[in-house]
Amino acid sequence: MQHRFIKTGLATxxxxxxxxxxxxxxxGAPADSASAGxxxxxxxxxxxxxxxxxxxxxxxxxxxxxxxxxYIAASKLGYFSDLCLDVQLKPGxxxxxxxxxxxxxxxxxVSAISQQDLIQARASxxxxxxxxxxxxxxxxxxxxxxxxxxxxxxxxxxxxxxxYVPASVEAMMVKAGVDWNSLKLVKEGYDPSVLPRKxxxxxxxxxxxxxxxxxxxxxxxxxxxxQPVKYGIPSSLGxxxxxxxxxxxxxxxxxxxxxxxxxxxxxxxxxxxNIEKCVGFAAxxxxxxTYDKKLNATIWKTETQVVADNPxxxxxxxxxxxxxxxxxxDMLHQFEIVPAGVTGxxxxxxxxxxxxxxxxxxxxxxxxxx
Numbered sequence: 001m002q003h004r005f006i007k008t009g010l011a012t013x014x015x016x017x018x019x020x021x022x023x024x025x026x027x028g029a030p031a032d033s034a035s036a037g038x039x040x041x042x043x044x045x046x047x048x049x050x051x052x053x054x055x056x057x058x059x060x061x062x063x064x065x066x067x068x069x070x071y072i073a074a075s076k077l078g079y080f081s082d083l084c085l086d087v088q089l090k091p092g093x094x095x096x097x098x099x100x101x102x103x104x105x106x107x108x109x110v111s112a113i114s115q116q117d118l119i120q121a122r123a124s125x126x127x128x129x130x131x132x133x134x135x136x137x138x139x140x141x142x143x144x145x146x147x148x149x150x151x152x153x154x155x156x157x158x159x160x161x162x163x164y165v166p167a168s169v170e171a172m173m174v175k176a177g178v179d180w181n182s183l184k185l186v187k188e189g190y191d192p193s194v195l196p197r198k199x200x201x202x203x204x205x206x207x208x209x210x211x212x213x214x215x216x217x218x219x220x221x222x223x224x225x226x227q228p229v230k231y232g233i234p235s236s237l238g239x240x241x242x243x244x245x246x247x248x249x250x251x252x253x254x255x256x257x258x259x260x261x262x263x264x265x266x267x268x269x270x271x272x273x274n275i276e277k278c279v280g281f282a283a284x285x286x287x288x289x290t291y292d293k294k295l296n297a298t299i300w301k302t303e304t305q306v307v308a309d310n311p312x313x314x315x316x317x318x319x320x321x322x323x324x325x326x327x328x329x330d331m332l333h334q335f336e337i338v339p340a341g342v343t344g345x346x347x348x349x350x351x352x353x354x355x356x357x358x359x360x361x362x363x364x365x366x367x368x369x370x
Contacts (some may be wrong), residue, residue: 039082039368048084051253059112060094064296066238066303067112070265076281079260115236123338130351132318137310138235139208140166142226151176157203160188168228196221210302234327
């Protein structure tokens with residue numbers, strides 16, 4: 001069984017914290033600009049200014065993903081400044097374990113951390129707090145060549161992965177009746193064309209629904225995409241976490257970071273012109289010339305469609321589903337990723353939905369702020 005484990009301790013943080021200084025971007029308009037504080041009361045503005053610099057750390061570089069693009073757009077459109085927030089955008093490396101440690105140490109303030117990864121981190125003693133999630137569906141998928149019409153056809157076959165098989169994908173396969181122990185698991189690189197070329201005898205390959213399938217489609221290759229959510233497997237998409245000490249000291253700032261990001265999410269999903277503009281912001285932060293705007297626009301459209309198709313039950317956008325957290329704990333127990341002593345009730349305390357509840361009236365985001 002192959003899974004990524006988040007280990008305890010912050011000793012490695014000093015070695016990687018330099019990444020936080022790379023390609024950093026401020027929240028746009030300076031604090032004394034005409035727009036600063038234009039969407040907030042003077043009293044609340046003062047509280048947000050007192051929070052100081054807020055370091056946002058992305059999940060993976062400045063890719064146009066949910067939980068990344070809307071934060072970039074909130075910066076570039078001036079929404080953070082409108083709420084008197086000084087937000088610095090920093091690109092993550094894609095290493096979830098690194099993000100959780102930087103967040104726990106206070107070197108990052110808010111970061112994109114999936115609910116399942118947060119549970120794993122907390123079970124390992126890493127102190128972070130979940131504050132929002134867009135969906136109970138996730139991005140992890142399995143791809144097969146068109147000849148596979150039932151997952152049990154993978155019995156005895158070669159399955160490729162990027163270092164580990166995501167728990168949600170394994171859970172889907174096991175639930176579908178795949179003989180897990182019969183599989184030959186092999187680590188592949190990041191070129192999805194290995195699947196249609198059947199390199200190393202590949203019959204299946206893990207990936208992300210917004211990335212590899214879109215790349216293969218653009219190249220004219222046909223694959224079948226298998227989504228864990230369609231098998232009732234829990235996950236999350238666009239989930240965010242915060243440093244607990246910061247959140248306790250500056251609750252209005254946490255609320256308003258989410259408020260600005262969700263306001264930008266609305267903007268960036270409104271129409272194709274807005275999508276193009278938001279992706280352009282990300283391209284500028286990423287160096288421009290090498291940033292694939294077409295692919296990144298497709299990534300954003302795919303992920304936001306997953307969110308629209310799989311909203312968190314009975315919640316506005318960003319609201320968390322407590323039942324999903326319990327299901328995630330059960331799944332992580334199934335594959336021995338977290339200790340059996342971690343209960344759903346305990347894990348629920350690692351998430352705080354008060355920040356999201358404070359910024360909505362019903363399903364309507366409150367903008368401007370009070």
